[in-house]
Amino acid sequence: MIDARLDVPDSRSRGAAPEPLRRKTAPVSALRPAAAYVARTFGPGEVGPGVPGSPRVRGVALLCGTLGALVMILRLFVPRTVGMADQGTGQQLLCSLGVRNLRPWAYTDFTDFIHPGWVPHQYFGEGCGFTGSGEPVYSSQLLLLWLGKWLTPVFAWGPGLDTRAVGIVCCVAFGALIAGLVAALPGRKPFRVLIAALITLVTADGVFADFFVSPYSEPAAFLGILSLAVALLRYWKGGRPRWASLLMVVLAAAFTVSAMPQMVSWLPAVALALLWLPTARGRRRAGFVRRRWQAFLMPTTAVIAIAGVAVAFLAAEPRRAAEMSLYNAVFASILPNSPDPVADLKWLGLDPSFASAAGSTMDSNNSAVYNPKYPQFGEQINRGKLAAFFATHPERLIGLGERGISALLTPELSGAGSYMADSGQGPGVKERRIPVVLGLYTAMKAAPVTLLGLHLLTLLMGFAVAARRKSGIGRLAVVMVLGGWVQFWVVLVLEGQPEIHRQMIVTGFISALCVPLLVALVSILASKSRLHRHSRAI
Amino acid sequence: MPHSLAKRAAAGAAALLLAGALSGCNQTLPGTPTGNPAVGECHVIDSPEQFDGVSEPSPQVACAAAHTAQSYKVAQVPAPWSGRGTRPGQQELKALTARMCDVASLRNYLAAGQRDGTTGLAIAAYAPSREDWERGARAVRCDVFLVANDGVPRTTTLDLKGVLAGPDSAAVRLCYRQELVDGKLGYDGVDVPCTEPHTAEDISAWFKLEGAVATAAALDARCLPYALQFLGVDALPGGITLRPVIRTVNGARTVRCAVAPLQSNPGTFTGSLAPVGGQKRD
Numbered sequence: 122m123i124d125a126r127l128d129v130p131d132s133r134s135r136g137a138a139p140e141p142l143r144r145k146t147a148p149v150s151a152l153r154p155a156a157a158y159v160a161r162t163f164g165p166g167e168v169g170p171g172v173p174g175s176p177r178v179r180g181v182a183l184l185c186g187t188l189g190a191l192v193m194i195l196r197l198f199v200p201r202t203v204g205m206a207d208q209g210t211g212q213q214l215l216c217s218l219g220v221r222n223l224r225p226w227a228y229t230d231f232t233d234f235i236h237p238g239w240v241p242h243q244y245f246g247e248g249c250g251f252t253g254s255g256e257p258v259y260s261s262q263l264l265l266l267w268l269g270k271w272l273t274p275v276f277a278w279g280p281g282l283d284t285r286a287v288g289i290v291c292c293v294a295f296g297a298l299i300a301g302l303v304a305a306l307p308g309r310k311p312f313r314v315l316i317a318a319l320i321t322l323v324t325a326d327g328v329f330a331d332f333f334v335s336p337y338s339e340p341a342a343f344l345g346i347l348s349l350a351v352a353l354l355r356y357w358k359g360g361r362p363r364w365a366s367l368l369m370v371v372l373a374a375a376f377t378v379s380a381m382p383q384m385v386s387w388l389p390a391v392a393l394a395l396l397w398l399p400t401a402r403g404r405r406r407a408g409f410v411r412r413r414w415q416a417f418l419m420p421t422t423a424v425i426a427i428a429g430v431a432v433a434f435l436a437a438e439p440r441r442a443a444e445m446s447l448y449n450a451v452f453a454s455i456l457p458n459s460p461d462p463v464a465d466l467k468w469l470g471l472d473p474s475f476a477s478a479a480g481s482t483m484d485s486n487n488s489a490v491y492n493p494k495y496p497q498f499g500e501q502i503n504r505g506k507l508a509a510f511f512a513t514h515p516e517r518l519i520g521l522g523e524r525g526i527s528a529l530l531t532p533e534l535s536g537a538g539s540y541m542a543d544s545g546q547g548p549g550v551k552e553r554r555i556p557v558v559l560g561l562y563t564a565m566k567a568a569p570v571t572l573l574g575l576h577l578l579t580l581l582m583g584f585a586v587a588a589r590r591k592s593g594i595g596r597l598a599v600v601m602v603l604g605g606w607v608q609f610w611v612v613l614v615l616e617g618q619p620e621i622h623r624q625m626i627v628t629g630f631i632s633a634l635c636v637p638l639l640v641a642l643v644s645i646l647a648s649k650s651r652l653h654r655h656s657r658a659i
Numbered sequence: 660m661p662h663s664l665a666k667r668a669a670a671g672a673a674a675l676l677l678a679g680a681l682s683g684c685n686q687t688l689p690g691t692p693t694g695n696p697a698v699g700e701c702h703v704i705d706s707p708e709q710f711d712g713v714s715e716p717s718p719q720v721a722c723a724a725a726h727t728a729q730s731y732k733v734a735q736v737p738a739p740w741s742g743r744g745t746r747p748g749q750q751e752l753k754a755l756t757a758r759m760c761d762v763a764s765l766r767n768y769l770a771a772g773q774r775d776g777t778t779g780l781a782i783a784a785y786a787p788s789r790e791d792w793e794r795g796a797r798a799v800r801c802d803v804f805l806v807a808n809d810g811v812p813r814t815t816t817l818d819l820k821g822v823l824a825g826p827d828s829a830a831v832r833l834c835y836r837q838e839l840v841d842g843k844l845g846y847d848g849v850d851v852p853c854t855e856p857h858t859a860e861d862i863s864a865w866f867k868l869e870g871a872v873a874t875a876a877a878l879d880a881r882c883l884p885y886a887l888q889f890l891g892v893d894a895l896p897g898g899i900t901l902r903p904v905i906r907t908v909n910g911a912r913t914v915r916c917a918v919a920p921l922q923s924n925p926g927t928f929t930g931s932l933a934p935v936g937g938q939k940r941d
Contacts, residue, residue, distance in 0.1 A: 219686035226811045245690030246716035253749030
C-alpha cells in the first residue's frame with residue numbers, strides 16, 4: 122500500500138511527482154509546506170532502474186545548455202572582459218600555435234592585467250616550450266586554444282589568437298556539457314534544471330570562470346571533469362556498457378587526464394567508475410555469461426586505453442617540469458617543515474649540505490642548483506621515492522594536508538589581475554561578482570574540517586544513493602570525491618608548495634561540485650524509487 | 660538521448676580530439692645551430708621568452724638590416740661545468756654566463772673610452788641548445804641590445820662594434836634631460852640616450868656629494884679634468900660648459916659630471932659632444 126501524501130493532494134494522480142520526504146507523526150513543522158513545495162517543484166521524482174526518462178527532455182537540455190553558455194558569456198564579457206592574468210607560464214603552451222603575447226615586457230607589469238592579444242610569431246628552437254629548457258608542453262587545452270585561434274579573426278580580434286575567443290569557445294563547450302548533463306541526469310525536468318543551474322553557478326565564480334579567458338590549461342581540466350561526469354552518467358544509465366557511451370567516457374577521460382600532469386591522478390577514479398556497473402537484476406537468461414564478459418571486458422579495455430593516454434602524456438611531460446616539481450616537493454615542502462632536515466636528506470640519499478637550501482625554489486639565491494653536488498638530486502630523487510618517504514613518515518601528512526586544505530580554501534591567485542589594462546580598474550584588481558564558492562570557502566576557513574565534512578557527506582550519501590536507488594548520480598558523487606582526494610594528495614606529495622594555490626584550483630572546483638551533488642543526492646534520497654514503492658506495496 | 664545521437668556525439672568528440680591532437684603539432688622551427696657562434700653576428704630577438712632563453716637559435720641577419728641583438732663576445736664554458744654530458748640547468752647557466760658576459764668586454768667591443776657613459780644597453784647570454792651541448796658544444800654567446808626605458812629591445816640598423824668611437828655614438832651615450840624650475844635647470848634629470856632631446860651629456864665621472872664640493876664652482880672644478888678628457892682637449896672650448904647633475908638615491912647624493920653647449924637660455928639639444936674618433940687615452 123502506498124501512503125497518501127497529505128501535503129501534496131494530487132501526488133498520486135501525477136506519476137512524475139515526488140514522494141513525501143518522510144512521514145512524521147510529530148507536530149507539523151512550519152517549514153514543512155515550504156519543503157514540500159521545493160520537493161514538489163524541484164524534486165527528482167522517481168529514480169532508479171526501470172524508470173522512464175522525462176519526456177521532451179531534449180528541448181529542455183538544449184535550452185539549459187544555451188542558457189548556461191549565455192550566462193557564462195555575459196558573466197565574462199559584460200560590461201567588460203574579465204579573465205585571469207598570465208603569471209608567466211602562458212607562453213609555454215600557446216607558443217606552439219605560433220603566437221606571441223602582446224604584453225608589457227617586465228614581469229611585474231604584465232601580471233597586473235589580462236593581455237588577451239597574441240600575434241603571429243615564428244619561434245626557433247628552445248624559444249618555444251617549457252621555461253628554462255624549451256621542451257614542448259602538451260595539454261588538451263590546445264584543442265580549445267586551436268578553436269580560439271580559428272575564431273579570433275572571425276571576431277575581428279586580429280590575425281593571431283585572442284584568449285577572449287578561447288573564452289567564448291569554453292563557454293560554448295560548457296553550455297554543451299550542461300545540455301548533456303540535463304539529458305543524462307535522472308529525475309524530473311525541474312530537478313535536472315536545478316542541478317544544472319547550481320553547477321553553472323559554481324563554475325561562474327570568478328575563481329574558476331576567469332580561467333576561461335587566460336592562457337592556462339585549467340579550463341581543459343574543468344571542462345574535462347564535467348564532460349567525464351556527463352559521459353559517466355550516460356554510461357551508467359543503460360545498466361551495461363555500450364560502445365558509444367563507453368567511447369564517450371574514454372574520450373572525456375583522455376581529454377581530462379591530458380589537461381595537466383596532476384589530472385593523471387584521476388586514472389584510478391575513472392577505472393573505478395568504468396568497472397563499477399549497476400548489478401544486473403532478474404533471472405539468468407541465454408547469453409548471460411557472454412554479457413558478463415562483455416560487461417567486464419569492455420570497461421577493462423577502456424581503462425587500459427585511458428591508462429595508455431595517461432602514460433603517454435606523462436612521458437611527454439617536460440623533464441624540466443618534472444625536475445621542478447621534485448625540487449619543490451623536497452626543498453619547499455619536506456625540508457622547511459621537517460623537525461630534522463639532515464635526517465630527511467639522509468633518508469632521501471642526499472648530501473647534508475643541501476640543508477641550506479631548505480625553503481628555496483630553483484630561482485632562489487640559496488637554491489640547491491648552485492650546490493656542486495646538485496647532480497646527486499637527479500640521481501636520487503624520483504616520484505616513487507617521494508611516495509615512499511611519505512609512506513614511511515605518515516605523520517608528515519597531517520601538516521601537509523592542513524596546508525593543502527588551507528590553500529584549497531584560498532582559491533584566488535594573488536597578484537593576478539582580472540581586468541584589461543584599459544578597463545579603468547587598478548593593477549591586480551580581482552573581479553568578485555559571483556563569489557559563491559569564494560564566499561563558501563572563506564567561511565569554511567574558520568573551520569577547515571568542514572571541507573572534509575562536505576566530502577565525507579557527499580561520499581556517504583553517494584554510496585547510499587548508489588546502493589538504495591541504483592542511480593548513477595550516487596556513483597558519480599563517490600567517483601568525484603575519491604578522484605578529488607587522490608588529486609589533492611598527488612599535488613601535495615609530488616608537486617610541492619610554491620604554487621600550491623594554483624595547483625589546488627582544480628581540486629577546489631571538484632570540492633565545489635560537491636554542493637550541487639549533495640543537493641541532488643539529498644533530493645533523490647528524500648524521494649522514493651519505483652523499486653522501493655513496489656516493495657512497500659507488496 | 661537516443662543511441663544514434665550518442666553515437667554522433669561520440670564521433671563528434673573523437674573528431675574534435677583528433678583536430679586537437681593535430682593542432683598540437685608544434686609550429687616551432689629548429690633554427691640555426693647554436694654550437695659555433697661568432698662575434699659580430701646580429702639577430703632579431705623581440706620577445707621576453709627569447710630574451711630570457713637559455714639558448715637562442717634564431718637565424719642570423721645582416722647587422723645593416725633591422726635587428727635587436729649583436730654578439731659582442733664568445734666564450735667557452737669553464738670546468739667543471741664543461742665536463743658535464745648534459746647541459747646544466749637554467750639557473751646554473753644564468754649565474755655562470757652572467758660572469759662570462761662581462762661589462763668590460765662589452766665596453767671594449769663598443770670602443771668605449773674611460774669617460775664614455777652609456778645608457779639603454781642590455782646584455783643577454785646564450786648557451787648551446789641541449790642537443791648541441793650533447794654534441795660537445797660549450798661556446799656561450801654574449802649579446803648586446805639597445806633597450807627602451809621599459810626594457811623592450813629597440814630595433815636598430817646600427818652596427819655596435821666600435822660605435823662609441825664613431826659618428827653614431829649618440830644612440831648609446833647617456834644624457835640627462837633636466838626640467839626648468841624658475842628659469843633654471845633642476846639639479847637632477849631623467850636618463851635619456853643622447854639621440855633624444857637633452858640638457859646635459861654624461862662624461863662617466865661620478866662622485867659622492869660632500870660638503871667640500873657643495874658649491875657650483877667646486878663641482879665644476881672637480882668635473883673639469885674629466886670633461887677635458889672626454890672632449891679630448893686641453894682647455895674647455897668656449898661653446899661648452901660644465902653642467903653636473905646631482906642624483907639622490909636612497910638618501911645618498913651623487914654628482915654626475917656632465918657637459919652641455921653654452922646657451923644663453925638653457926634648452927635641450929640632441930646628439931653628442933664627444934669627438935668622433937674617440938677620446939684621448941690616458
